[in-house]
Amino acid sequence: MTAFVNQLPIGLSIGAVLLLVALGLTFTFGQMGVINMAHGEFIMAGAYTAFLIGDLVLALPAAFLVAGAMGLVLERAAVRHFYGRPLDTLLLTWGVSLVLQQLARDLFGAPNVQVPAPSWLAGGVGILPYNRLFIMALAVAGVVAVWLYLNRTALGRRTQAVVQNRRLAATSGIDTGRVDMLTFFVGSGLAGVAGVALTLIGPVGPGLGTYYIVDAFLVVVAGGLGQLRGAVLAAAGLGLLNSYAEFWSDASLAKVIVFAVIIAFLQVRPQGMFVLRSRVLT
Amino acid sequence: MRDLIRRNLPFAAVAVVALVAAPLLLEPFRLGLLAKYLCYAIVALGIGLAWGKGGMLTLGQGVFFGLGGYAMAMYLKLTEAGPGGLPDFMVWSGVEELPALWAPFASPVLALGMAVLGPMALAVVLGTLVFRQRVRGAYFAILTQALAAALVILLVGQQGLTGGTNGMTNFFELFGRDLAEDSTQRGLYLVTAGVLGVLYLATRQLVNSRFGRLLVAVRDGEDRVRFLGYDPALVKTVTFAISAGMAGLAGALFVPVVGIISPALLGVVPSLELVVAVAVGGRHALAGAVLGAVVMGYAKTAFSEQFADGWLYLQGALFILVMTLAPKGIAGLLGRVRRARTA
Numbered sequence: 092m093t094a095f096v097n098q099l100p101i102g103l104s105i106g107a108v109l110l111l112v113a114l115g116l117t118f119t120f121g122q123m124g125v126i127n128m129a130h131g132e133f134i135m136a137g138a139y140t141a142f143l144i145g146d147l148v149l150a151l152p153a154a155f156l157v158a159g160a161m162g163l164v165l166e167r168a169a170v171r172h173f174y175g176r177p178l179d180t181l182l183l184t185w186g187v188s189l190v191l192q193q194l195a196r197d198l199f200g201a202p203n204v205q206v207p208a209p210s211w212l213a214g215g216v217g218i219l220p221y222n223r224l225f226i227m228a229l230a231v232a233g234v235v236a237v238w239l240y241l242n243r244t245a246l247g248r249r250t251q252a253v254v255q256n257r258r259l260a261a262t263s264g265i266d267t268g269r270v271d272m273l274t275f276f277v278g279s280g281l282a283g284v285a286g287v288a289l290t291l292i293g294p295v296g297p298g299l300g301t302y303y304i305v306d307a308f309l310v311v312v313a314g315g316l317g318q319l320r321g322a323v324l325a326a327a328g329l330g331l332l333n334s335y336a337e338f339w340s341d342a343s344l345a346k347v348i349v350f351a352v353i354i355a356f357l358q359v360r361p362q363g364m365f366v367l368r369s370r371v372l373t
Numbered sequence: 374m375r376d377l378i379r380r381n382l383p384f385a386a387v388a389v390v391a392l393v394a395a396p397l398l399l400e401p402f403r404l405g406l407l408a409k410y411l412c413y414a415i416v417a418l419g420i421g422l423a424w425g426k427g428g429m430l431t432l433g434q435g436v437f438f439g440l441g442g443y444a445m446a447m448y449l450k451l452t453e454a455g456p457g458g459l460p461d462f463m464v465w466s467g468v469e470e471l472p473a474l475w476a477p478f479a480s481p482v483l484a485l486g487m488a489v490l491g492p493m494a495l496a497v498v499l500g501t502l503v504f505r506q507r508v509r510g511a512y513f514a515i516l517t518q519a520l521a522a523a524l525v526i527l528l529v530g531q532q533g534l535t536g537g538t539n540g541m542t543n544f545f546e547l548f549g550r551d552l553a554e555d556s557t558q559r560g561l562y563l564v565t566a567g568v569l570g571v572l573y574l575a576t577r578q579l580v581n582s583r584f585g586r587l588l589v590a591v592r593d594g595e596d597r598v599r600f601l602g603y604d605p606a607l608v609k610t611v612t613f614a615i616s617a618g619m620a621g622l623a624g625a626l627f628v629p630v631v632g633i634i635s636p637a638l639l640g641v642v643p644s645l646e647l648v649v650a651v652a653v654g655g656r657h658a659l660a661g662a663v664l665g666a667v668v669m670g671y672a673k674t675a676f677s678e679q680f681a682d683g684w685l686y687l688q689g690a691l692f693i694l695v696m697t698l699a700p701k702g703i704a705g706l707l708g709r710v711r712r713a714r715t716a
Contacts, residue, residue, distance in 0.1 A: 306519075
């Protein structure tokens with residue numbers, strides 16, 4: 092029973108990391124239908140930004156801007172020519188991700204680097220270290236910020252309008268091209284923030300992003316496309332599932348169990364937890 | 374009749390080059406490499422069918438390739454250990470008794486059967502569960518990718534059963550023949566090329582059949598096909614299973630040809646690399662898929678020999694260029710040239 096209780100915060104903190112990574116994806120994948128395989132490398136870029144700056148608090152906005160700018164360039168230079176062809180975007184952005192990984196290897200070297208955690212994050216409560224708590228707080232803050240952005244600002248409402256009906260939004264005078272740019276900027280910037288958070292729990296290397304990207308995409312699939320509350324619930328659910336599956340079986344079986352649970356879940360809710368209702372048929 | 378000959382002329386020419394010229398002209402090392410590319414080409418053919426014709430972007434073909442490869446490797450390890458013996462890596466990991474899972478693989482027929490039918494069965498289960506619920510497009514792609522990631526972690530973790538990260542290697546004989554012999558390797562090459570040729574013809578036949586037309590229709594308008602009274606999920610599941618079977622067979626050929634199978638050969642990245650090879654070759658033509666796998670395989674070897682680090686840049690740049698400038702790949706470019714000539 093104590094083991095069961097101990098596993099709970101571990102699962103939630105895994106979920107918080109997943110949520111931070113998936114938040115950006117709910118923008119680019121969920122809202123725009125773009126499968127950005129380079130999202131993982133934006134995470135890596137955020138982590139290296141933290142490594143260069145060396146200060147956690149300064150690194151958060153800096154990483155947001157760096158990764159966001161990279162996303163903006165990617166959207167303008169390449170992705171915007173591929174709207175409506177999601178599978179082609181996937182391959183294109185994978186090419187970008189390969190180039191970025193090699194670039195990181197050339198710039199920072201292949202071995203992992205360590206970002207020293209600030210002293211005020213040393214220690215913890217019970218079995219939960221402060222850095223894990225900080226990541227959870229960051230995830231919560233991220234969700235609140237994204238919710239406020241989408242629902243309380245004019246730009247966010249325009250974003251939602253474009254998601255729900257691109258043509259109608261364009262006819263109503265919304266510059267959909269600019270909305271796409273902005274959405275990509277915010278989504279990629281959030282990846283940068285996630286990257287900073289990841290420096291608190293492990294070393295930084297060129298392959299950092301690839302480690303999280305598959306699970307993060309699963310969060311979006313299970314949560315429902317472009318659904319914030321879906322992403323929150325799915326990230327928490329997957330985090331807990333991961334930690335309990337590892338606890339009851341072993342680490343190597345856990346991923347298979349998680350995969351089976353997701354397939355089973357899709358039998359009940361094929362489009363994820365929450366679905367954006369629309370009358371559009373393919 | 375004349376038309377039939379003309380239409381098959383390119384295939385016949387390629388077959389003569391592959392089956393007669395290549396074994397005579399290439400030194401054994403290069404022939405072995407070509408055999409490896411042809412194994413990948415078999416997987417690519419399956420991807421060309423599932424993705425190019427059926428619109429199912431499968432990012433987990435490495436899973437099926439790996440299952441086929443491990444089935445073959447288990448058979449090879451068991452014949453080497455002899456009756457009652459244990460494969461070398463099990464001895465190293467302290468396993469004392471042969472696991473029950475391994476027992477059937479002592480029989481070559483069962484092992485080869487499992488290499489093909491195992492992946493097909495998995496594809497049928499996954500396809501039925503996923504396609505029935507109308508999960509498709511990007512969702513399907515992500516799920517197959519997650520499966521590839523999960524399988525790698527499973528294989529690495531179950532050290533005593535699978536050889537862990539190192540996988541299985543050091544194979545010495547196949548059906549009583551010495552694998553180190555050049556003649557054995559040449560024979561393996563010929564078998565691989567023959568299998569690829571037969572599968573190519575069969576797949577082309579399938580695509581031109583009623584079923585193939587239905588498959589393309591499902592790709593272009595799944596709901597419309599459903600409204601006409603067909604079952605798109607069934608069509609997709611069958612196609613997915615065929616492509617999985619091809620990948621499994623390719624894996625079984627790959628193991629004696631290359632002499633190793635390990636998780637690194639079948640994870641997310643190798644699976645994606647094959648899809649990209651198909652895109653480079655041209656996904657809309659089956660020949661393009663095969664061509665892409667051979668070209669990309671060759672390019673990888675050639676460039677990695679010269680400058681190891683440059684390969685990732687080149688590969689990345691190549692995808693970006695192909696996807697933006699020639700989304701139909703080499704086959705699309707060739708087709709454009711041919712049309713320009715006749716026009």
